[in-house]
Amino acid sequence: MDRIPILRMGHFLLVTIQTDLYDRLALELEADLVQMVNKTNAKGVLIDISALSIVDSFMGRIIGNIASMCKILDAETIVTGMQPAVAITLIELGLDLKGVHTALNVERGMAILQAKIREQSDISEETDDEDDDDYPDTERFESSDT
Amino acid sequence: MILTLNQETLPLYKEQEVILLRNRIKEYAVKIGMGLVNQTKLITAASELMRNMLKYAAGGSVKVEAVSKGRETGIRLVFTDKGPGIPDIALAMKDGYSTGKSLGVGLPGTRRLVSEFDIKSKPGEGTVVTVIKWKNG
Numbered sequence: 001m002d003r004i005p006i007l008r009m010g011h012f013l014l015v016t017i018q019t020d021l022y023d024r025l026a027l028e029l030e031a032d033l034v035q036m037v038n039k040t041n042a043k044g045v046l047i048d049i050s051a052l053s054i055v056d057s058f059m060g061r062i063i064g065n066i067a068s069m070c071k072i073l074d075a076e077t078i079v080t081g082m083q084p085a086v087a088i089t090l091i092e093l094g095l096d097l098k099g100v101h102t103a104l105n106v107e108r109g110m111a112i113l114q115a116k117i118r119e120q121s122d123i124s125e126e127t128d129d130e131d132d133d134d135y136p137d138t139e140r141f142e143s144s145d146t
Numbered sequence: 147m148i149l150t151l152n153q154e155t156l157p158l159y160k161e162q163e164v165i166l167l168r169n170r171i172k173e174y175a176v177k178i179g180m181g182l183v184n185q186t187k188l189i190t191a192a193s194e195l196m197r198n199m200l201k202y203a204a205g206g207s208v209k210v211e212a213v214s215k216g217r218e219t220g221i222r223l224v225f226t227d228k229g230p231g232i233p234d235i236a237l238a239m240k241d242g243y244s245t246g247k248s249l250g251v252g253l254p255g256t257r258r259l260v261s262e263f264d265i266k267s268k269p270g271e272g273t274v275v276t277v278i279k280w281k282n283g
Contacts (some may be wrong), residue, residue, distance in 0.1 A: 020168065022161045023197070054168070054186055056193040057251045085186035093190060093255035094241060 004029045006036050011043040012113055013075075016106075018051045026062045034069045043120070044113035045070050048106050050081030060095040067100045076116050077101065080109035148222070148278075151212040159205035164196050167208055171221065174210055178219045180281045188221060188279040191259040194252045195225045195275055202245075203229020203273065213278065220261065220280035231269040239265075 002025055007014040013036055015029070033045060047063070049055065055063070067077040078101040082090075090097070103109035152174075156167055168189050175185045192208075199206045206227030213222045232238050241254045257263040261283035267273040 020165050022164055024161060053172075054190045054193060056190050056197070057255060058197055083186075085183045088183055089186045089190045089259065092187065092258050093194075094251040094258070095255070 003032070006032060008036075008040055008042070011041075011117060012110070013037065013040065013042045013045045014048075015046065016048040016051070020053065021059060023058060026059060030062050030066055030069075033066055034073065037070055037073045037075045042075050043117050045075055045077045046106065046109050046113060047077065047079050048081045048109075049079060049086075050083070050105070052086065053083070055082070055086050055090055055095075057093060057095055060090065060093075060097060063100055064097060071099070076113060078103055078109045078113055080104070080106050148213050148215045150222075151214060151219075153209060153211040155207055155209045157205070157207050158196055158199060161200060164193065164200070167196060167210075168193060171210055171223065174212055174221050175279075178212055178221065178281055180221070180279070184279060184281065184283070187259040188223075188277075191256040191277060191279070192223055194256045195223070195277070198252055199225055199227045199229070199273075203227035206272075215280075218280045218282070220278050220283065222276065222278045225275040226272065227274075228272040231271055231273055232265075232267040233269050235265055235267055 004015060004017060004021075004025065013033065015033065017029075021029070036042065037045065045066070047066070052059075063079060067079075070077045079097070080103045082102065101112065103112055156170065158164070158167060171189055171192050172185060175188055180188070196208065206225060206229070209222075209224040209226070211222040211224075213220055237243055239253050239257065241251065244252075253265075256277070260277040261280045262276075262278040264276040265273065
């Protein structure tokens with residue numbers, strides 16, 4: 001059965017959608033992602049949609065749902081790589097993806113997520129040192145601890 | 147006077163078929179040289195209508211046509227179903243209205259995405275939605 005893979009990268013979950021989604025696949029992704037956030041304690045979710053040639057109202061709603069569910073579980077969601085034609089169409093359709101963070105590409109999306117996490121860890125300093133061993137953190141994240 | 151250059155009718159009863167149909171429509175659009183933005187609008191509109199058809203009428207058929215009017219060429223799509231029909235079309239065309247649990251942008255949004263939009267529905271008999279997207283429209 002088809003499934004969209006969810007990759008773990010440090011405190012983040014990474015999803016790159018490489019195929020056009022039909023409805024059931026999108027709903028499964030929504031459920032899987034929320035469960036994965038819970039299971040891995042993820043602080044951020046990055047969804048790359050650069051390979052999607054269209055985003056219709058259903059897909060837009062799924063993206064919005066994912067963002068609000070993750071928010072409740074204390075994880076930030078960022079959507080990256082939207083094609084210009086898709087953005088034009090979305091606005092004309094009347095969907096403005098409220099409450100969803102977006103970035104031009106994966107690199108910038110990651111930078112934004114990391115900045116957000118750092119903000120949070122600055123507030124509650126040195127809370128879970130042990131936890132960090134479980135996650136192979138990125139360099140940037142380690143250096144912020146010192 | 148709208149002339150049909152090329153046409154085919156495809157059935158739509160399964161969710162997975164939506165993607166095949168989208169690709170077929172894209173092929174037609176590419177063949178007449180439609181730009182990427184208009185292609186995306188057309189396919190998004192088609193996707194909305196196909197979803198409605200599956201959701202409310204359990205499927206139907208989609209006719210894809212390459213058409214021309216004077217110097218304009220474009221793609222015409224006809225969505226035909228034998229579902230319950232829409233009792234109040236004016237209401238269904240309003241932004242934010244939905245009988246299902248969706249956002250209610252489907253029909254009004256679709257109308258904004260295409261050049262010409264026509265909907266005919268008889269309760270108990272079904273619905274026919276016809277849209278045209280001109281290449282440069």
